[in-house]
Amino acid sequence: MDVAFLRGGFVPLADANISIRTHSFLYGTGVFEGIKAYWSPTAELLYIFRAEDHYLRLLNSCKILRLTCPQSLEQMIQLSVEILQRNQIRTDTYLRPIVYKADCRIGPILTVPDTQDDFCLFAEPMGAYLAKGAEGLHLGVSSWRRLDDNMIPARAKVNGAYVNTALAKTDAHLMGFDDALVLTADGHIAEGSAMNFMMVRNGTLITPSVTENILEGITRDTILTLAAQELGLSIEKRAVDRTEVYIADEILLCGTAAEVSSVTQVDYHPIGDGKPGPITRSLSSLFDKLIHGHLPQYQHWLTPVTPGQ
């Protein structure tokens, strides 16, 4: 039977429900993470990718939203291991932990006396989220702008903020694109709908800095590390103009769900020669090796999980 974690215990997924009066349902006042566990058929193990870093980011999101997480960092990592085992998972799987304002009440204020914050977690099999392969992704610059740090901070993974993502992603799909490129209020590239943006120009890997209203992506950090350590690339973190994108040699999107995805068109401009470029292909292949436990120097980023029987 599928199990989830809610209100301090494991329950059947079908019983893991909240009231329609819950604050986080009424106002979007929850924070979450998306974590991937990869099945290694050779090792017969699951590897949770950068669990500690995801839960540290969750705790930072809690801090920004004035939420009190009822579980410690270590407990949340342990619960992630346990949910995979209890569900007897032997395939690539997405973990969704959420810390949410659990009070049933009207009124948006976060800090009333006796307010209750809960932690919940579910697991769901997930393969490739974005189409990859030879063709690469076609993106359109969205007419929706990215939320600003002084509106709903992109640095925190706030449930309610994903209305912004949903609007941008849906419009992109309705217009026939695979995904959106979302600009900051001042017109620089922020990120994809829910993935970080990188481009290659003249051999340098360039990505918007953390002050450009991006989520401080864990895959972004991983790719920047691989690019510097394994490929010796020079890296720039800075504001990126829209028209730089059109003349980039290569573009990639990266994120927990998207992994490393090559972008071959933006607003119908072919990127480079219109095919996935060599640096993107190298980074994608290194990332794939890393998450499946084939790069010993990065083993500390993987939490091995023996599957449940």
Ligand SMILES: Cc1ncc(COP(=O)(O)O)c(C=O)c1O
């Ligand atoms: C808005 C947004 N940007 C970027 C990312 C990528 O971050 P990470 O690599 O930590 O998953 C995500 C999450 O997947 C996201 O929701």
